Amino acid sequence: MTPFKIGVVAAAAAAAMVVVELLGHDWFIIRLGGFRLPLWILVAIYAGLQLWIWRLTTRRLVLTEDEVARWGDKLEQATPKILGLYEQHTPVKEIAELVEQSHGIPPYVTLRYIIALAQHAKARGADTSEAP
Structure with a gap:
């Protein structure tokens, strides 16, 4: 899979996790001691990085x-x-x-x-x- 496809899938997964959290479920919450970290934040960051990699790659792959x-x-x-x-x-x-x-x-x-x-x-x- 290309970074673009991975980024889109990860962004969709992050959006789904946000919806689940807004519905009141804590299925995608990571508990680190007294700190609660929504997993969708990590997935959204990953999606953003994948899309950024894809953008950089497509820019540099032009024949000069x-x-x-x-x-x-x-x-x-x-x-x-x-x-x-x-x-x-x-x-x-x-x-x-x-x-x-x-x-x-x-x-x-x-x-x-x-x-x-x-x-x-x-x-x-x-x-x-x-x-x-």
């Missing part, structure tokens, strides 16, 4: 113009191999390692390129679905 300028020709040559391995459901980490061995492209560039290809394919799919 410098990387395109430097690796564009090799990425173009490697595209058929990348797509073939992706269609065979090969893990992307393994695809990146194989492309590094065959074309000399660093794995982080290949991973960013795969993400860019997926975003492009998704955008093309959305464009064709809007056609009359």
Whole structure:
């Protein structure tokens, strides 16, 4: 599961715990001596951290113009191999390692390129679905 999905599930669980607490039940209360800690607070913090990690990750996984300028020709040559391995459901980490061995492209560039290809394919799919 991705951090985004985990964050959404944890946020939903925290919301459910809040509702249960508002209904007067103390099922999700942790007692530490004389201190009572609602579990939903910890779950909400966890959800927030997961969503923050997801946001940071998605920001940093964009292929930069410098990387395109430097690796564009090799990425173009490697595209058929990348797509073939992706269609065979090969893990992307393994695809990146194989492309590094065959074309000399660093794995982080290949991973960013795969993400860019997926975003492009998704955008093309959305464009064709809007056609009359």
